[in-house]
Amino acid sequence: MICRSADKEYLPITGMPEFNKLSAKLMFGSGSPAIKESRVVTVQCVSGCLSLRVGAEFLAKHYHQHVVYLPEPTYGNHPNLISAAGLTLKTYRYYDPKTLVLDFQGLLEDLGSALTGAIVLFHACGHNPTGVDPTCQQWEQIRQLVRQRGLLPFFDCAYQGLVSGNLDDDAQSIRMFGCDGGECFVAQSYSKNMGLYGERIGSLSIVCKTADVARRVESQLKLIIRPLYSNPPIHGAAIVTAILKDRDLYQKWTNELKAMRDRLVQVRRQLYDSLCNKGTPGDWSHIIKQVGMYSFTGLNKDQVDFLTREYHIYMSSDGRINIGGLSSKAVPYFAGAIHDAVISSLPSSTLA
Ligand SMILES: Cc1ncc(COP(=O)(O)O)c(C=O)c1O
Incomplete structure (x- = not known):
């Protein structure tokens, strides 16, 4: 350091x-x-x-x-x-x-x-x-x-x-x-x-x-x-x-910052694609339209509770997640859990 x-x-x-x-x-x-x-x-x-x-x-x-x-x-x-x-x-x-x-x-x-x-x-x-x-x-x-x-x-x-x-x-x-x-x-x-x-x-x-x-x-x-x-x-x-x-340190910092930002964009895209591929009901395009570290997933309190109860996934009850805290490896598991949470919250007539 x-x-x-x-x-x-x-x-x-x-x-x-x-x-x-x-x-x-x-x-x-x-x-x-x-x-x-x-x-x-x-x-x-x-x-x-x-x-x-x-x-x-x-x-x-x-x-x-x-x-x-x-x-x-x-x-x-x-x-x-x-x-x-x-x-x-x-x-x-x-x-x-x-x-x-x-x-x-x-x-x-x-x-x-x-x-x-x-x-x-x-x-x-x-x-x-x-x-x-x-x-x-x-x-x-x-x-x-x-x-x-x-x-x-x-x-x-x-x-x-x-x-x-x-x-x-x-x-x-x-x-x-x-x-x-x-x-x-x-x-x-x-x-x-x-x-x-x-x-x-x-x-x-x-x-x-x-x-x-x-x-x-x-x-x-x-x-x-x-x-x-x-x-x-x-x-x-x-x-x-x-x-x-320092010119060199500044350059190194901005390169790293750009890499971190690109990772956020890439994880957003991966999560969005996973939900689309699964056919999870709803429009998830807000995940890729939102910017920065946070995403308001659009999940409601019941769905968030479902994720905690069934998948041990923890997030604030308003459905906010820190995209930076999500690894690419964890995205398939997370998308699967969201899929289940959304399906389980649909009225039973919608499933028939
Ligand atoms: C919008 C906003 N302002 C301020 C802060 C506080 O940051 P700091 O750790 O620099 O006090 C945060 C931290 O999450 C934040 O999200």
Whole structure:
């Protein structure tokens, strides 16, 4: 394991300066006007979770609107992290369980009638738990609506690179908002895309309207971080910095990331083909249309219970699976189990 930082000194309250600079570039792009104009503040945080929490604490202390809209459904820890800071939760429609796709109309309606100035949480890519993302055109419509209505976008970016296999493409949603002159928050995590789960390494970036505001925001962030955890850990930041600043290591990392993403796509295809070949009742094309690490299989609670009872296959009761946790070898067994679960849940008249 590479570790260019042999020392174990304390980091500054806002983390390793070089890590912050490279992380901002990774998210907003090397040509980002906001970075060039010194309007972006980036602070190293304790992974994605604490990046969200520090952002929420900042908003609770300094922002006039305390209502946050979360997509329905969303990552299970979002409500905890955001309400712990004292913010009020509401939801916006995101996913239609009947059609298993994005409820884009519902999303536009809910954000169109959201409270003025409200904070809106978006998953930058690879939405957890649905695996359903807006298209680029839809993001642009969302951006226009958010800016027209004066809403404040807060992106959670936990899967950059694992959706398209390309770090720039997966940051498109963030970059659209990051370069339009408006304000925007981004919580970033290296848990998944660098496999650094236990290092707890991530960052919070805030795009401000002017460089002067950015300087003041940074000093206020220090006042929030200091009593929370004083300063972040050093080892994960040293690993990330070593990779991001070295051309060869960066190339190796992006190649590995692409290979991991390709494996996710391949397992999705294998599962879909297996279900089609078995003639499992239903349309399973959502499995290959969804992106990233997660799939909402469309299995209902009874079917999930059946899998647990009869096959010792365990998944969340909403039918979500982590595609990354499924080996190619296990797919035939899994597909067979799904087939049985679906058949056994059909009304007996359908079998006759
Ligand atoms: C959408 C989303 N955000 C944040 C996180 C938290 O990640 P971290 O381990 O970096 O705290 C996760 C983890 O699963 C996630 O899915």
